[in-house]
């Protein structure tokens with residue numbers, strides 16, 4: 001400004017000059033400069049604004065204690081392209097600091113670094129004298145209210161529930177929360193508090209988001225574009241409220257906006273461009289310096305000046321220097337001028353720290369999140385019932401489909417022992433009668449027709465053709481004179497009999513053995529049939545039927561039943577496997593949903609730690625796992641008659657532990673996946689090797705030796721062994737086959753938690769670094 005008036009001159013063809021005294025600048029003037037800048041000087045309404053009263057306020061402002069001090073901060077997302085470029089900024093206590101700047105200039109990044117969500121590559125940030133993110137800094141935490149640019153709210157909660165949730169997180173009493181809610185609803189003209197956030201308009205959602213940041217009445221408010229989508233009247237009242245907060249409570253506010261003129265109500269304006277602060281001045285001094293009543297032309301001019309200076313610098317430097325040596329132009333100049341507030345008192349965080357014990361804080365956080373999780377889950381009735389019933393449905397389907405004897409199996413018969421035109425007639429029981437003719441018919445008669453469906457063929461050639469065509473699983477052939485040969489063989493005692501008799505007394509089988517289960521079933525059925533046929537023959541002919549027995553005696557089993565099927569082996573571990581899988585999926589999805597909708601970050605900004613989030617989710621998921629376990633075992637007991645021989649409580653405890661293990665894996669997956677599909681694929685990739693190798697489907701002894709060692713370290717192997725031991729053998733916790741299942745699952749949960757916390761730490765350091 002020249003002594004004679006306002007004279008703005010800039011470089012590179014931007015020539016602005018007002019050759020008149022300031023007091024003459026009373027009438028609106030429009031000046032179009034060389035850069036096409038439109039400037040309006042309307043000091044009619046702005047006269048008071050530029051008065052001495054305001055200037056003296058600014059002078060006072062600089063003497064106030066410093067709430068936020070940012071020095072020489074550099075931050076890169078991409079190497080070589082600084083998002084924050086040696087940025088300096090000072091925010092005094094009880095002031096509104098407006099950050100202006102074009103889209104992408106780094107405002108949000110600067111705010112994130114200020115509240116400790118991101119770290120900087122170099123430089124120093126102090127908030128109330130502490131490094132943000134440091135222990136006891138209170139930032140992120142209860143000292144800061146942050147309104148992110150995105151909505152970041154739970155759509156299925158009502159406004160009331162949402163404010164109650166954040167109230168609890170911030171350790172507010174119920175009365176306090178109610179009072180603040182009432183006030184904020186009135187101030188921000190929010191809809192009725194029972195309205196769900198998901199049903200609100202974009203502008204209403206933003207106001208709710210604003211209300212959340214104002215709720216705890218923190219000493220520091222960081223608001224990223226709070227007035228976007230808000231009508232002018234409401235915008236006015238929001239600003240009035242901020243001004244009131246600042247003057248009454250000495251709240252410090254940093255706000256970003258694209259509505260430049262809003263910034264008039266702030267105490268300080270910081271104009272950012274390309275990661276640098278071009279100017280840090282009060283709106284009044286800016287208006288006065290540029291002799292205009294509007295801020296937008298000043299912002300435009302400063303940006304253009306900066307562009308022009310950069311261009312000039314590049315041109316000059318092209319001649320004799322490298323690009324790196326280009327000075328920071330306006331920002332450097334401004335930084336030198338404005339950042340001399342080193343002597344100011346720096347606010348101490350102790351001033352704001354309320355004496356609240358760590359335990360009480362953790363309790364508040366846990367209670368709030370458990371309540372919120374319960375509300376979110378219970379809101380979606382359909383999904384909840386699906387979640388609870390799915391393991392039981394899966395177990396039912398498995399029990400129905402797996403482990404039953406395959407039947408009836410089509411099988412061929414070629415009987416050369418009898419006249420084919422007169423195949424076997426039913427022999428009946430003929431108990432006590434020694435029938436030694438048509439023995440083949442007696443054998444066929446003993447075959448259980450519900451298991452084997454017989455088809456008769458005139459010759460082996462035709463039966464084989466049918467077998468090759470896949471119409472039958474095999475055929476049996478009784479050779480000619482089978483009855484005589486068999487009788488001779490059976491009655492020869494210790495005498496030798498010729499090879500012809502031996503061969504002629506065998507039933508010949510030829511089969512398709514591609515299915516192990518079917519082949520095993522057929523061999524067992526035909527073996528059992530032979531035994532009952534022999535016993536019948538021996539009995540009828542006056543011999544001891546025990547001669548038909550294999551000379552081995554099997555005592556009754558100590559555990560289980562010789563007739564038990566595959567289902568009895570599979571069912572307990574199957575339920576365990578399903579209870580492991582579903583929590584992996586649901587918790588990884590929830591984690592990603594919270595990340596994507598920004599609510600996880602918002603919860604962290606409220607000072608909640610990762611382990612608390614994990615613990616709260618574990619509690620709500622445990623209730624679901626409990627219901628899933630109860631329903632799964634109830635259906636298995638009632639429908640499939642699988643009884644639990646041991647302690648039901650022990651089975652439930654192990655199932656819950658496995659469910660928690662699933663929740664923890666889910667969180668681990670959710671921590672490093674960005675999309676739901678990635679998480680779903682990874683969940684399956686984690687689950688299936690576990691399911692297959694953990695001896696859930698097939699005995700571990702069936703695995704190659706080297707895989708067996710590997711299988712023992714998997715999370716579900718010993719647990720599955722344990723659950724089988726409890727259900728089928730009735731063993732107690734102290735049995736060496738039972739407690740390791742609990743111990744290993746517990747150890748795995750601890751390992752998942754540690755890994756998740758480490759991962760969170762790394763990602764947050766990377767996010768910050």
Ligand SMILES: Nc1ncnc2c1ncn2[C@@H]1O[C@H](COP(=O)(O)OP(=O)(O)OP(=O)(O)O)[C@@H](O)[C@H]1O
Pocket residue numbers: 077078083101102103104105106107108109110149
């Ligand atoms: N996580 C990230 N990874 C990589 N680049 C990022 C990331 N976040 C922001 N950026 C980039 O950093 C620059 C500054 O972004 P930032 O969000 O801070 O700008 P802004 O001034 O807040 O913009 P707007 O006014 O549009 O919100 C942009 O170029 C943006 O693309």
